Every structure is written in C-alpha cells, then in structure tokens.
Amino acid sequence: MxxxxxxxxxxxxxxxxxxxxxxxxxxxxxxxxxxxxxxxxxxxxxSADEPPASPTEQEIPAAPWDDFFSAEGTDLGQSHADERHKG
Structure with missing residues (x-):
C-alpha cells in the first residue's frame, strides 16, 4: 500500500x-x-496539454460584421468587381 x-x-x-x-x-x-x-x-x-472543449454555439458572440454581411443586398464581391472595371 x-x-x-x-x-x-x-x-x-x-x-x-x-x-x-x-x-x-x-x-x-x-x-x-x-x-x-x-x-x-x-x-x-x-491532460494540461489537451485543447479545451469546444465552446457551445451560445457561448460564441456574434462578430460585429455579421450583421453587415447578412444585410439584404450586400454583395462585397460584386462591388469590388465593379470598381475594377471602372478604370
């Protein structure tokens, strides 16, 4: 013992x-x-070297730009392409 x-x-x-x-x-x-x-x-x-458990979806706050990208009619790829063809 x-x-x-x-x-x-x-x-x-x-x-x-x-x-x-x-x-x-x-x-x-x-x-x-x-x-x-x-x-x-x-x-x-x-173990101390194990990565922490994945946070649940509720624990991840929305990024400030999420609302911008999800706004209706927002297409950054298209507006960037339009800018290239202006010149």
Whole structure:
C-alpha cells in the first residue's frame, strides 16, 4: 500500500508510482469518485496539454460584421468587381 501525508492546508503530494500509473503531469486535472463504502477512486480526467472543449454555439458572440454581411443586398464581391472595371 502507498501512503502520503496531508499538510495543515489539506494538501498532499501524489506519490511517484501513482503519478506514473496515471501518467499525470503538472496542470493535469484529476477526478475523484467516492464510493458507497467510502473508498475514493482517483482517475486522470484531462491532460494540461489537451485543447479545451469546444465552446457551445451560445457561448460564441456574434462578430460585429455579421450583421453587415447578412444585410439584404450586400454583395462585397460584386462591388469590388465593379470598381475594377471602372478604370
């Protein structure tokens, strides 16, 4: 059995064999699950170098130019072409 000691701030160092078994690195997230018997299971939840989860569509604000491009009759490609043929 591997043990570690809690500090006065309830912190502990995860012992090296546990870090190796779970492939843990600084910044990684750990997930704890408490069973009915009081046993705690610790698993490697997410690596620090994993990209964050994609934001949902509701979290992405509309860009200020979205309204401009979606305005009826706005065709920037055509107006640019017209400018080239004027000369």
């Amino acid at each position: 591997i043990t570690s000691k809690l500090s006065n701030k309830f912190r502990t160092t995860i012992p090296r064999p546990i870090r190796a078994a779970l492939e843990l690195h600084p910044g990684d997230e750990i997930e704890y699950e408490i069973g009915d018997t009081g046993r705690v299971v610790m698993t490697h939840a997410k």
